[in-house]
Amino acid sequence: MSERSFFEKVWLITLQIPRGQVTWYGRIAEMLEAPGAARTVGWALNALSHEQARHIPWQRVINKAGRCSIRNAAHTPDDQQARLKAEGVVFDERGRIDFRRFGWPGLDPDEVRFLLSHARLPWE
DNA sequence: GCCCTGACTGCTA
DNA sequence: TTAGCAGCCAGGG
Numbered sequence: 001m002s003e004r005s006f007f008e009k010v011w012l013i014t015l016q017i018p019r020g021q022v023t024w025y026g027r028i029a030e031m032l033e034a035p036g037a038a039r040t041v042g043w044a045l046n047a048l049s050h051e052q053a054r055h056i057p058w059q060r061v062i063n064k065a066g067r068c069s070i071r072n073a074a075h076t077p078d079d080q081q082a083r084l085k086a087e088g089v090v091f092d093e094r095g096r097i098d099f100r101r102f103g104w105p106g107l108d109p110d111e112v113r114f115l116l117s118h119a120r121l122p123w124e
Numbered sequence: 125g126c127c128c129t130g131a132c133t134g135c136t137a
Numbered sequence: 138t139t140a141g142c143a144g145c146c147a148g149g150g
Contacts, residue, residue, distance in 0.1 A: 005148085024133095029145095036132090037147070038146090040130085042132060043148080061131080063133085071130085
């Protein structure tokens, strides 16, 4: 099968995050064997079209500090917080999420390989 | 192929 | 705890 772009890989990983759990940009980059590409992960989510964003749980990706750092014309950190709260995620008094409680463990390298070669994006 | 951009991160102060 | 800064890397022009 043809190689997917980095953006598509990011979206496929993001699709695997269970409702009520979160992960951070750098963790996704790590799973894609691209440690240090956290900014690119953020850019991939920023690149989602309005239609695509309806299928991808972008709100479950936050920064490593446990805060929402979304910067997008269509969505704000408040939107993201509201969406996560609706899924049962709790923010502390400082507006941060506790990864020990809501952090997604992520996928093993083998699982990632399988996912990238077999899974499809919702609009494909 | 070069240069710029960015929903990040780790280090230092 | 927070702020500033440099390094990071894939896409787009």
